[in-house]
Structure formats: C-alpha cells, structure tokens
Amino acid sequence: xxxxxxxxxxxxxxxxxxxxxxxxxxxxxxxxxxxxxxxxxxxxxxxxxxxxxxxxxxxxxxxxxxxxxxxxxxxxxxxxxxxxxxxxxxxxxxxxxxxxxxxxxxxxxxxxxxxxxxxxxxxxxxxxxxxxxxxxxxxxxxxxxxxxxxxxxxxxxxxxxxxxxxxxxxxxxxxxxxxxxxxxxxxxxxxxxxxxxxxxxxxxxxxxxxxxxxxxxxxxxxxxxxxxxxxxxxxxxxxxxxxxxxxxxxxxxxxxxxxxxxxxxxxxxxxxxxxxxxxxxxxxxxxxxxxxxxxxxxxxxxxxxxxxxxxxxxxxxxxxxxxxxxxxxxxxxxxxxxxxxxxxxxxxxxxxxxxxxxxxxxxxxxxxxxxxxxxxxxxxxxxxxxxxxxxxxxxxxxxxxxxxxxxxxxxxxxxxxxxxxxxxxxxxxxxxxxxxxxxxxxxxxxxxxxxxxxxxxxxxxxxxxxxxxxxxxxxxxxxxxxxxxxxxxxxxxxxxxxxxxxxxxxxxxxxxxxxxxxxxxxxxxxxxxxxxxxxxxxxxxxxxxxxxxxxxxxxxxxxxxxxxxxxxxxxxxxxxxxxxxxxxxxxxxxxxxxxxxxxxxxxxxxxxxxxxxxxxxxxxxxxxxxxxxxxxxxxxxxxxxxxxxxxxxxxxxxxxxxxxxxxxxxxxxxxxxxxxxxxxxxxxxxxxxxxxxxxxxxxxxxxxxxxxxxxxxx
Amino acid sequence: xxxxxxxxxxxxxxxxxxxxxxxxxxxxxxxxxxxxxxxxxxxxxxxxxxxxxxxxxxxxxxxxxxxxxxxxxxxxxxxxxxxxxxxxxxxxxxxxxxxxxxxxxxxxxxxxxxxxxxxxxxxxxxxxxxxxxxxxxxxxxxxxxxxxxxxxxxxxxxxxxxxxxxxxxxxxxxxxxxxxxxxxxxxxxxxxxxxxxxxxxxxxxxxxxxxxxx
Ligand code: FES
Ligand code: FES
Numbered sequence: 001x002x003x004x005x006x007x008x009x010x011x012x013x014x015x016x017x018x019x020x021x022x023x024x025x026x027x028x029x030x031x032x033x034x035x036x037x038x039x040x041x042x043x044x045x046x047x048x049x050x051x052x053x054x055x056x057x058x059x060x061x062x063x064x065x066x067x068x069x070x071x072x073x074x075x076x077x078x079x080x081x082x083x084x085x086x087x088x089x090x091x092x093x094x095x096x097x098x099x100x101x102x103x104x105x106x107x108x109x110x111x112x113x114x115x116x117x118x119x120x121x122x123x124x125x126x127x128x129x130x131x132x133x134x135x136x137x138x139x140x141x142x143x144x145x146x147x148x149x150x151x152x153x154x155x156x157x158x159x160x161x162x163x164x165x166x167x168x169x170x171x172x173x174x175x176x177x178x179x180x181x182x183x184x185x186x187x188x189x190x191x192x193x194x195x196x197x198x199x200x201x202x203x204x205x206x207x208x209x210x211x212x213x214x215x216x217x218x219x220x221x222x223x224x225x226x227x228x229x230x231x232x233x234x235x236x237x238x239x240x241x242x243x244x245x246x247x248x249x250x251x252x253x254x255x256x257x258x259x260x261x262x263x264x265x266x267x268x269x270x271x272x273x274x275x276x277x278x279x280x281x282x283x284x285x286x287x288x289x290x291x292x293x294x295x296x297x298x299x300x301x302x303x304x305x306x307x308x309x310x311x312x313x314x315x316x317x318x319x320x321x322x323x324x325x326x327x328x329x330x331x332x333x334x335x336x337x338x339x340x341x342x343x344x345x346x347x348x349x350x351x352x353x354x355x356x357x358x359x360x361x362x363x364x365x366x367x368x369x370x371x372x373x374x375x376x377x378x379x380x381x382x383x384x385x386x387x388x389x390x391x392x393x394x395x396x397x398x399x400x401x402x403x404x405x406x407x408x409x410x411x412x413x414x415x416x417x418x419x420x421x422x423x424x425x426x427x428x429x430x431x432x433x434x435x436x437x438x439x440x441x442x443x444x445x446x447x448x449x450x451x452x453x454x455x456x457x458x459x460x461x462x463x464x465x466x467x468x469x470x471x472x473x474x475x476x477x478x479x480x481x482x483x484x485x486x487x488x489x490x491x492x493x494x495x496x497x498x499x500x501x502x503x504x505x506x507x508x509x510x511x512x513x514x515x516x517x518x519x520x521x522x523x524x525x526x527x528x529x530x531x532x533x534x535x536x537x538x539x540x541x542x543x544x545x546x547x548x549x550x551x552x553x554x555x556x557x558x559x560x561x562x563x564x565x566x567x568x569x570x571x572x573x574x575x576x577x578x579x580x581x582x583x584x585x586x587x588x589x590x591x592x593x594x595x596x597x598x599x600x601x602x603x604x605x606x607x608x609x610x611x612x613x614x615x616x617x618x619x620x621x622x623x624x625x626x627x628x629x630x631x632x633x634x635x636x637x638x639x640x641x642x643x644x645x646x647x648x649x650x651x652x653x654x655x656x657x658x659x660x661x662x663x664x665x666x667x668x669x670x671x672x673x674x675x676x677x678x679x680x681x682x683x684x685x686x687x688x689x690x691x692x693x694x695x696x697x698x699x700x701x702x703x704x705x706x707x708x709x710x711x712x713x714x
Numbered sequence: 715x716x717x718x719x720x721x722x723x724x725x726x727x728x729x730x731x732x733x734x735x736x737x738x739x740x741x742x743x744x745x746x747x748x749x750x751x752x753x754x755x756x757x758x759x760x761x762x763x764x765x766x767x768x769x770x771x772x773x774x775x776x777x778x779x780x781x782x783x784x785x786x787x788x789x790x791x792x793x794x795x796x797x798x799x800x801x802x803x804x805x806x807x808x809x810x811x812x813x814x815x816x817x818x819x820x821x822x823x824x825x826x827x828x829x830x831x832x833x834x835x836x837x838x839x840x841x842x843x844x845x846x847x848x849x850x851x852x853x854x855x856x857x858x859x860x861x862x863x864x865x866x867x868x869x870x871x872x873x874x875x876x877x878x879x880x881x882x883x884x885x886x887x888x889x890x891x892x893x894x895x896x897x898x899x900x901x902x903x904x905x906x907x908x909x910x911x912x913x914x915x916x917x918x919x920x921x922x923x924x925x926x927x928x
Contacts, residue, residue, distance in 0.1 A: 037805075
C-alpha cells in the first residue's frame, strides 16, 4: 500500500505557503464566467410568478393572455387550481420568452384568483402562535430542581435571534437546455456539481447520464445552493416545451431573499444556577424556533458547555407561513452560541465576576478543555482584555461606551467523499480533475498546492479542472468538508500517478522505484540529486502513454489514514463602542482565535475567517428578515433594508491560527464554518458590557439599543 | 411609435444623447397626460428626439468602441451590457442602486449600471471592467492588488469593487486608510472581503505611483 501521509510540516514546500489564488486574475478582471453570465445562442429568459399571499388556495389560474404575448415561447403553471400556497413567494407560474422584459410583461398578464387562508408569520411570542407550536418533549439530565435550590446564585433571562436570509450575491438559478435528443445541459449556480445531477435526474425522471452539469464559478452559496430547486425543474420543462432552446432563469433579488434560503430563528427563556465562584450547576430552558412551514431549527444548547450537570430543556418548533430554511454556514450553531454565551455573561455580571474567568472556570464542562483555556487566554491577550474590560455598567462618563465580550464555537469539518484523477502527460503536463466546486474558499488553489507538493513541482505546473460531471465525483461543499475531501483525494490520486511514473523511469535511473523521489522539479534517487532526471525528461519516458490514476477520500476510513480529521474549537472576542445617545454600535475590533489542523494555504484560510467574522457583524448589528403580520409578506426583500455590513462597518479584524506541529498532525480540517459561529455572541456581550444592560435580541440596531436603554420592549 | 423609429429622425438625434427627463416626457405625452393638454401645448412640450416606447436602435460607446444594440427605452444599461452585448463583468445583484456589483465608469465617474437607462448612456464614454482590467496580457494594478491581498472570495462582487477602486484612485491617488473606507462605501460583499479590499486599494495606489499601469 502506497504511503499517502502528508510530508512532514518542516519539509513542505508548496503546502502551507501563503499563495495567491490561481483563479484570482480571472475573477478580479471580470473575465470569470459565472453561470448567471451565460448567453447561449437562441437562449430564452424565464421569469417566475410567485404568490403575494402567505397562505391561500389557488382558485383559478388563466395563462391564455400570457401565452399570446409577443415573444413568449412557453408558459407553465406550477401551482394549479386547488394548490394550497404555504408562504409568500411560492412559485405559481413561469414564462419563457425571447427577452427578459417580454417574459416579465407576460407574467403580469397571468390572472389568478386566490382564496385567502389565515397565516402566521411571526414567532417571537410563543403564546401567540397557538396551534403552530410543536413541542419536542422534555429533556432531563440530573436533578435541576435540587441544583437550583442549592445554587448560590440563579439568573433568568430572555434572548432572541432572528431569521436571516442567505442573500447570495449571485442569485439562485441556472441556464438549462433539454434537447430533443433527451440530453440536458445544466449550468446551475450550485454548491454540488456532482450530486445535483442525480437530484435533477430523479426529478425529471431521466437517466443521470443524460445530464451534463458544468459550473466554473459560483457567486456565493453559504449552504443554500445544493438542490436543483423548483426553478431548475421548471426551467428544464420550459426548455423542452420550447424545442430544446436553453432557458435562463435566475431569481430576482426580492424572490431570492424571500424563498431561496434562510437561517432559522431562535428564542430562549433560560434559568441558570451557579456557585459563588462561577461554577455552573444547573440549566433550565424553554426554547423555540422556526424554520418555516416545517418548523425546524433546534439549536444545540447549552452550547460547547455541554456537560452542565443538571439540565431541563424544552424546545418547541413553530410552523410559520414562511419559506423553508436551508443549511446556513454552521447550521444552528450561531443561534446556540448566542443563546448560551449571552446568558453566561449575564450570569457573570450578576456574580460581579469577570466573564473571562467564568468561561475559564467552566472550561471543564466542554469537550476540549485545554483548547478553550488556551484560546480564551490568547483571545484575551489579543483583545487587550486586561486593560479594556471593566465590570458591567462601569463604562465611565460621556455618551460613548466601550465594552468587550466573548463567544465560542465548535465544529466538525472532516473531509467528504471525493475522488480525484491525476493525469501525467508525456510532455510533463499534469492535470487534476474532480467534480468539485470552488465556493470562493480557494479550492482550485489548494488542489494545485497538494498536487505540486506531491510531485515536487510548483502550482503553475498543475492544471486543475473542477466543476463538471465529466470529472470524478466529489461531495457537496457543505459542512466545511471540501478542503479535507479534495486535498485527501488529490493526494492519493497524485501519489498513485507518481508511483506509476516512477516505475516507468526506475530502469533508466538504475534504482528501484521505491528508492526514487520527486523533488524540486526532478525525479531523483532519494537524497542524491546527481542521479536524477528533470520532470520533463522523466515524463518523456512515458512515450505515447499517459499515466492517469484516481484516488478517493472515504470518510469512514479517512481518520485511519490521517489525511483529514474533524473537531475544532474557537473563541472570539469583540470590542465595541456604543453611542448611547444614537444607539449606534461601532465595531472596534473582533479577535478570532481558531483551532485548525494542517493549513494548506494560510492566505485563503485567513480570508475565510475574515469573511466569517464580517458575516457575524452583519448578523449581530443589521441583518434581519422582517415579516409583516398583517399581509404575511417580507417587508425588506431588497438590499436597502435587508442590511449587510459595508467596508466601513467592520472595524479591525484579528485572526490567530494555532499552526503548530501538534495541530498539523491532525491533518486537514474544514474552516469555513467554525469562525462564523461565535461572533454574534461576542458582539452582543460586548454591547452589554458597554452599556450596562443586555440588548436581549439581535440585531442590535440603533432602535433596538435605544429601546433597551429606555426600558422599552422592542 | 413609427415616427419615433423613423431613421431620419434618429439620424438628427445623433450625438446629442438622450435624457431620462426627455424620455419621461415622451411617455407622458403619448400616455396619461396627453388628454389633459391641448394639442398645441402637447406639441410645445414634446422634445424633438423622443424615443420609445417600442424598441429602438442605439449606439453606445463602450470601452472606446461603438456598439450597436436594440433596446426598449426602459432597459437598463446593465441589462443591455449583459444580455445583448455579452459584457458580463458587471453583475446584477440588487438591481436598484444599493450594492455596486454593476459598477461601470460613465465619463470616468463610477456609476451603477442598473440605475441608468441604456438610452441615457448614448453619447457617453462607458468603461466596463473589461475595458481596463487587462492590457497586453498584464493585469491593471488594481486587479493585481486585489489578487495579492486576496480581496475576493466567490468573486461576484469583485468586478464592481475593482471598477469602484480604480475610479476612486483616479480621483484620489494618495488616499489614507480612512479615505479608502469612505470611498468604497458604495459596494457590498456577502463573503466579507473588505479586509483584503482595504489593503488592495492602498497597495494599488502605491503601484500606480510607481508607474505600473497608471
Ligand atoms: S446591481 Fe446595481 S447597485 Fe446593485
Ligand atoms: S466575494 Fe463573494 S460577494 Fe464579495
């Protein structure tokens, strides 16, 4: 069995380097083609008609005028009479026309009558949702009643975190053609090039082999772009109806925000019990959340501090007439981190204790005590905690109050199923092919780094081909599983290919193949640069043959091989200033200390953490889906009022990775998700520290902050 | 409408451009307002070069080249670029002037192409990212600085940022860190690349002073 293990940290030449991403120029110059950029000959544009009502029955639908509209090629009814609409934005009909404007005009000519039904779209008050509440039953551990009796101090509090929408800048959608020959050419915006083919095949009831999927770049997914979706199926059917012409259907911004993915909310009434020294002894919680009509959303609380000895927990899923949730960069973890770390800091405030001490004190209630202790101390150092932290409510005079707060994270991140094929050509060209995708994390670049490292070459010597179902299957990019999966499969495929090449040249070098190595652009006898062939000369020995080998990462077996593993922790500390006259929260600094395994590219890895921190700032201070109880519609389905942070809103971001031999030995671990978890909690805690009281719900908009300060309930 | 499409009239309009106000007036006269006006008044208010409401042939000056398109007067410059001319560096994201993903230069000024009508862009110098990002196979300093500082992830917002950054540096060749943050405030990124963007713009400023791609 070949030795696949990573070369020792100290001897790596390409992996671990801060390299710029290989597709950087292509993207930054605007030449990169996303599937939403495609213009194909004869292409039709499709536009959806969606329901303005949150709950209604379609009484009648008449598309005749739309069909006659100039330029219209095909019209399809998605929700025929009798359909029960369950959320505003539900797809009702779709039109394909030769221009987008014609399709939009035709959509307006579709006549629909609805019978209105009662809706529920807001869940912040559990009492109001009545029959929509589905309690999950009580979870009990130890004896919380006794523990509360014995506790030196108890804390009760209410907290809430809203529904967010993914708001990918490239909307969901695709260009798709379903030809008369039965073949489907599918160009979606997807996080799953390989598996979306099988999913679409099932939905269209055709063999998967009749579908070809291709995607060079994706403009953001964050967990919301795995499935072909209703619009994918409909666009395919429109294409078929229009004689196979390709159909382009990407959602407009409002529809994107309404139905193309959201994060479940989370609400909590909690009681904590503790000893005088801050040791947690009891947790009792009533929590609820909604993920749309199916309920859903169940934050794993208490988060990270899972070993609180006495616990009683009741969680209720609320069914709302809103579009369903989709996986969100660390599903349920942001909510859980906030709903745990906020009450913990409130407990510390009640104990008049430094929350850093309280977190440290209870680190033994986590699964990785050493990690969190180390990280809390490092984050405290980087945030100047000793100097800047002050007891809650002790923020000095003047309207600008400064405060610090803590949030924690944990995640898995082991590699997914992935197969790579490495091909070495007689002219020395090396290709690595995988049916994976680059979400913007730098997947192409790290694949090239692994292959180059393995072959003793440089990154520009490797041609990476991804994003196509003609390449070997690779898993979905979700759960921070891509980096572990593709680096491991690439390593194995490339080691296998190299072994074949070494066997071919062994004779010429007068040494057995297992005595040869690939270093510095040469194949040489181990440790003897004098007995060597240049890479090109070695490959020429292949004659007319190519060497082409595959290698797979199989999650079940991966831990044994040690190429990738999972399981990390991280700590974030936020430093904010709050203007108590205007309610504006300003980020001074966000420190992220992250546990990480082998780092393939520190530059792109750092970018992941910067992005995750900025996403947390958005979630803590501005983002929120606002539903109108009366009409059942989303009030801010646009980017003016569904707010994201801009370049001025983020303060300084400090990233600290724990890169060392010990962590390196754990192999590659995914990074996209963990640093996106604890920031909201940290910022909420920092605001509480600054203004002396808890803003009980996020986002901490100026209005929300001022309401809290004036004792109003917002 | 036929009058509006009359090639002779179109010829006369050449070079004078076309304003949104004129377009609105045109629609007003043929639409709801007309019955309230006497014919002479209507005539007096009708500008000579009204276009639409049907499709009209226009020529746009894009990246120094004249390009022909047939557009409806309500069509945005962005959609004309992307759907008709296959110039797709500018992206459609918010489609209403909030995010900057569609940024282009109009007479050297950074503008949201989603918020300009194609007919209004006639007679103006339109520069898209394709017009300056690469020359002779070499990336523009701003492009190179974005790559060096990893100022992009998914990259969908990036062309808009690069265009805005170039325009910003054209007008502020020696920016401070604070000025960069103000200058790039009109663009949004969902992946969170702002840390890299700040560094990239400052690096590009240095590179441009050094004569590279200035
Ligand atoms: S698409 Fe034009 S500003 Fe957002
Ligand atoms: S890089 Fe993805 S939106 Fe900016």
